[in-house]
Each structure stands twice: as C-alpha cells, then as structure tokens.
Amino acid sequence: MTEPVAGFSKFSKEEKIEWLSNRYLNNDKEATKVLKQYWNEDYKLQQLHDEFTENTISNFYLPFGLAPNFLINGKLLAIPMAIEESSVIAAASKAAKFWGTRGGFKAEVLNMNKIGQVHFIYNGDSGKLQRFFETLKPQLLKAVKPITKNMEKRGGGVLGIKLRDKTADLKNYYQLHCNFDTRDSMGANFINSCLEKFAEVLQNEAQKFADFTAEEKDIEILMSILSNYVPECIVRAEVSCPLDELSDDPEMDGQEFADKFLRAIRIAEIEKYRAVTHNKGIMNGVDAVVLATGNDFRAVEAGIHAYAAKDGEYTSLTHATVENGIFRFWMEIPLALGTVGGLTSLHPLVKLALQILQTPSAEDLMKIVAVAGLAQNFAAVKSLITTGIQQGHMKMHLMNILNQQQATPQEKEIIVDYFRNNTVTHSSVIAQLEKIRQQ
Template identity: 30%
Template sequence: MTKFYEKTPAARRQQLIEEGILSNRGADCLAEKGLDDAVAANLIENQIGQFALPLGVVRNLTVNGTVRQLAMVTEEPSVVAAASNGARLANLNGGVKASAGPHRVIAEVVFDDVADFDAASRMIDQHREMLFAVANAAHPSAVKRGGGLKQITCEQRDRFLILQLTIDPSQAMGANLANTIAEAVAAAAAGLLDQPVLVAILTNGSSELVSAEVTLDPSTIATAPGNGATIAEKIAALSDLAQCDPLRAATHNKGIMNGVEAAVLATGNDTRAVAAAVGAYTQGKALSTWQLAGGQLVGHIKLPLPVGVVGGAISALPKAQAALSMGGIRTVADLQMSLAALGLVQNLAALRALAGPGIQAGHMALQARALAIAAGATGDEIAAVADRLPAQARDLASARKVLEELRGKH
C-alpha cells in the first residue's frame, strides 16, 4: 500500500477528502497556485506579486485524545517529516496532553514624567467605571460577544505611569481590538490627568502560557544506533544542556519554532507576534524540558501563543480557512494546544535524531531535493538528481554536475 508521503499532492488531497478531513472546496483551494488578485492587492501595500511556499500536513497528531491534521507552511526540508515522526512517537504513547488558559491580550497606556504618581493612580481608580464605559463604547461588538476590556491596573515603572489593560478578544488574535480600546482609554485618561499620553498600544509580551506534555516509554523511541533507554538518557542530557547553555537553548528553541511558526503561518496568523512573545518569554532559556521519571521520558513545554481563529488575514485567506478546517480547529484554545503539542513533538524528533544517528542523516537526504531545484532541475529531474547525489558531496556544484550528466545521457 502506498504511504501518504509517497503519493502525489493530488492523491494526498483525495485521501484527505475520503477520510472526511478535507472538503472538496478546501481541496480545490489548496490546489490553487495563488491568491485572487484582488485579495492580494488589498492585504498589503505596494503589492507587486505573490510569494509561494509549500503547504504540507502533519498527519494524526493526537492532542487530548483528539486526532489533528495540522497544516504547515515552510521552505525547510525535513521539518514536516520530523514533526510527523514526532507525532507518530507520541501516538505510540497515547498522544500529547495540553492545556490553555483564558485567551487575553494586554495593551498599555503610558504617561511620561507624571508629577504625582499616587494622585494620578487614585484619579484613575476613582474613574474606573467611566474608563470601562469608554472602552466598551470603542468596540461594542466585542462586548456583545462577551469580550472587551476586563481589567485595568496602574503601576509605576521608573518615571512612567503605565495603565495595563487586560482585554478578552474572544476568538480573534486581538491586536486591532486592543489598539482601538487602548487609544480610546488613553484619550479619556489624558483628560483626567490633564497630561498627554506617551503611547497607547498593545504589547506583544504575554503572560498567557500554553502547556503540553508527553510521557514516553523509552522502548518506543529506540533508533538503529542505540536502544531506547540510552536514547532517553541522551535526550534528558541534551535538555539539561539547553537549560544552562544559552547558545544551545537558541538552537533547541529554533527546532521547536520550526513546527510552531510553520503552523501559525498556515493558519493566517501573525508569526512575528508569536516570535516576539516567545523571545520575550524565554530570555535565553529553553522552552521545553525532558526528564526521566519512573523509567519514562517526560517532555514538557510552556510558551505564549498569541493567535486567533477569526479576523484579519485569518478570515481573508481561503487557504488559512482550509487549514483550520482540516485540523478541526474551532477555537483559539484548540489552535494554541495543537501548536504547543506540535512544538513538543518537533522537539522530540530533533533531540532523538541528535541522540541517535545525528541530525544530518535525514536532513541532508531531504536537502538534496532543494539542491537539485537550485541547480536547475525540473519535473522528474529533481528526484533523479537527488537520488544520484553522493552523501559526501551534497552541495550545489555537485548537483549541477549530476544534472549536466543526466541531461547529457538524454
């Protein structure tokens, strides 16, 4: 029986249709080469074309007992394969457990050089109801959905007075909502304090953390060079290294974000917002830990994931809608927990490769195809050149030489 990864893209889409994962309309959308011209022209400024990247799918990642099909957009070979392998290993052990708290975004209204911080803070507190009314009037549709401004806190940071606004954006990512509310509250607060506002804008820092955990029997993660117990011990050691070495932590986290950002992009979400939030949170530390406990290998990840499932590009991009539908993603919590689980299994696959055969064995095998394309191979030539590239000479010059030889024979 032909495996999923061995099929053509059309055959893969057809299988997803037959499995009830993808609709005919979604399949047609994914088969399209680009956006409608009007959509592309109105999403950004000075639009001069479209930039294509491959969209793949991680099959059957089990998160809290629900099997997810997660779309990923990336240019890097081996990322989807590694995530798929990590998902397979997790599924052998019952899948990933994940949790997400209430979805909130934070905006800041900041005043500079306030003469009397205590008096200013009291003024804000005395007019709290008025400020909430202003926020509700600025975005009444959010209030109707049960969202909107939920909390105002006032604090002093050096010479700055900061009003921190905690906002419920419902199922949206919430950036535009937060900025609209922040600017409305800023105007009202400026009147109360008789002082101009320095800035009123959302923050991409986040205290809202999403967690995922997987417990593995070492026998299920054995590799050709090493038994499972040895691999598990090495993974735990690599995790300890990432906790104390910032340079290793950066690469450790990059492997996690290979999966997370690819899925964030596929769903039309803001990859820069996620990267900024994660960067602020980690501060040079590793996002995940792997420890041996009771003879089992336990992996845990915690990270901020400011994403949404409606609004902005998410709703405007048909392929983002198809990606969400294919994954059975209906709420922000669904997406956040799926992303955290994906990051964890992506990390598992990378650490297992490092602990076993090394990272290059699988990566360079897939990189050969990219080299073939860069050398000018097209169609069936791509696989032919990749297959002929010797393992010890996988570089562009070698790929060009193999292509010339191949074409010379024809």
C-alpha cells in the first residue's frame, strides 16, 4: 500500500485529479474526462462553486425542476425543486392541481424559536449553581449585545436562557438551554457565536463567585452548539374539502376514498415500518425545496425525524380526519430555514429559486416547504390506495431505463408510446426494446 498523501488540500484541482487518477482510477482517461466535463466554462462561476467546500474536483449536478399551480394561502406559486428521483415533481404538481380547485393549501407558522446549548460540568452544590445563574443571567445577555444588536433591530435575538440540571443522566452535567429567534436567517453562526460568548462569561464569572469553593469555581465547558432539533419552530400545512368533492375517480366516491385514506394514515401512525417510508415521501417534497433554496437539508431531516419520535414512538407526521362531512389532511413539522446568509446570496440557482418564490421571508419559506411535503405525501397515499405506487412511478422511471440501455431517440419515442397503455417494468421495457432492435 502506498503512503498517505500529504498536503492534498494545497494541490491545484488538476493535481488533485491527477493524484486521484494515479492512485484509484488506474489512469482512466475517460474518468478524468467525466470529472472535467462537469466543470463550468465560466471561470468565475466555477471558482465560486470550488469555494463552497474543500478539495473540490468537479461539480455534482441534480435536476432543477418546477412544480406549478400551488395555491398557498390564496397566492399562486410555482415551487422550484432540486431532486433526482423520478415522479416526485410530477406527483407534487398533480397534488397542487388537485387541491387548487378545492381551496388550495393553508399554511401557518406557529413558532420561530430555535435552540442552542452550552454543555458543561460542575462539581458542586446544585443550589449554589442556581443562585449563581440568577446573578449571571443579566451579564450573559449584556455580553452578547454586540452580536445580537443587528438581529434585535430585525425583531430577533435571544429569547431566553435556562439552567438545566442533567446530573440524573450524567454525573455533574448541566446545560445552559437557550432560545433564539433568528428572523430570516437560518442562524447557525449567530447562535453558535452567542453560545461561545455565554460559555466564556460562565467560566470567567464562576471564578469570581464568592459562594463557590475552589473546586466549584472550576467549571468545565464541554461544548457550545446549536441544536438541529427545533420542536418550537413549527409550521402547519393543511388542506380540506367536503367529502363529495374529494374523489376524482369515477369508480370511487368521496366517502370510500376518505375511508381508505384515513386507514392508510392510521397505519402510518401505528406501524413504524410504514411510518418511515411514509415520512420519507414527505421528505421527498421537503428536501427538494430546501436544497433548491440553499438550506441545510441534513439538519432539516434530522430535526423532522426526531420530531416524528417525540412521544417515544416513531410515527406519521401527517394526519387526517373526517368531521361533519369535511375531509381534513394536515401536518406540523419543525423547520429552521433561512432566506438570507449562507448560499442564498452566493449560488446563482439558489438566488433564482428564491426569486421564483417571490423573495419569501423565512416564515414564508417554511410554509412553502411544508406545503410541498404535504402535497407529496397526499399524492403518494392517493396512489397507494387507488392505482398503486408503481404505475405512476415506473412510467416516470421509464426514461432512466431507456438511458441505461442507450436507447436512440427513435427507440425512446416508440417505447414511450407503447407504454402509454401498458404496465412498465424493467423486464418489459428491455423485452420491448430488444423486439424493436430485432425488427
């Protein structure tokens, strides 16, 4: 085995690719060609992408699509989505069209609180620590004024600080549990900067607190970091309509559709194996918009799935009822999103996505993202209880199969026409393609 590489980050992009080719790609010229063909010809644009992260050697593209006809709180929007999975955008668009004639989507932000914590070890009397904290609180808030001044002008800032005793779970472990409102920014840097200042003041002031013994003064800061679990930063999205308007299937009336739909949702509420796949469908819509708007989809995923298990069992994020002849379908999810800072002003497609969405505030974007998730879930469950998920999905996947088989444009045209009225499976597509080629 060769020696580990030294100074890799200082290599030029060409040198990185040359090293990669020599070390792992057997000098495959075609592999090098693939990496370079995804470089942007615009040098400045490519440099911008290179500087988003470290050790870049190429760009990784995802389709950037559009789901039109979303009526949200009376406003008609087209939603940009970045995703590679077949049928997601088509399904979201179909759900948007369905609900657009039934009053559209309603969405509401319930809260904007975000969480950050200073984790520390204190070896001493908890009563003394509580007394110390009460005197410390004003000093903590004063210390971060230079950081929070501009955020406060926009209506945000530090909302509260609590001392939490976690010694029952870990010996001598305590937290400063802090709430923030970061307005239109996702706020990670703002929150972490405040937390690190809190930690510094906590340690320094502990040294001066007269009631502490020498051992108690020696507070150990473990870490200061925001949490991606934001159960108090919640958005609700919902749709509703009378039962007699619910079904668009001539062979199924609204009551039958509602009965099947409610049972499908109930299964996702009580069966975690189903709930995970059910919620993954929600995230197809959520992640696609989060990614298109330059937000952190990994943080969103982690927080939403934790929220799905907040009561001790992992369960469905969506719910449905029928009351007084009205079908209602809704979802509440935690979302910490931003429309300023990060990639929002750097990535050209992110800027364009926000422009398409009519320059939303963070609250507006929360509503849009939640609606996209709800629409995607409605479309998936609707397919499952009617035609089955594969009929629509495989028709959208058809082009992927044809591209894998290097079908010509003429072959694609014939195959697509054939499968307008036939069931798509991988084997049936291959068989039909071979038949055409033999002829």
